[in-house]
Amino acid sequence: MSNDSNSNIATADALTLLLHNQHALGAAIEEVTRWLSENGVEDVAENAIAAMETLDTNARAITDAITRLRQS
Template identity: 75%
Template sequence: MPDNSDCKIATADALTLLLHNQHALSAAIEEITKWLSENGVGSVAANAMSAMETLDTNAQAITDSIMRIRQS
């Protein structure tokens, strides 16, 4: 059974990968939002912006968690 530090490293590494995925999703939503705005679908673009705000908020919380795990 791995020791506690190995588990913390694995957890932090997994969270880091999830954070990278979250950034990629945010970038994709941003591109779609831009296209929607340029093509007159403002209400859908506004909904996409709300989703991006949630991703940004959660990304910061994930980053903070990763830092706490890595420092412990």
């Protein structure tokens, strides 16, 4: 296995861990958002939803990068 391949594997592994963290953060924000909505704090809940959308967008980009690295 070449150094470049080892580097790609290490990078993909690190990105995978970051992706798992993104999913965990998204789940936590979703729980807080639900609580905010149920307790009448709609404007803050809307901000939390925007944060979740950003996490989703970035998660897709990270997933694409992981796939490209693992294919090289």
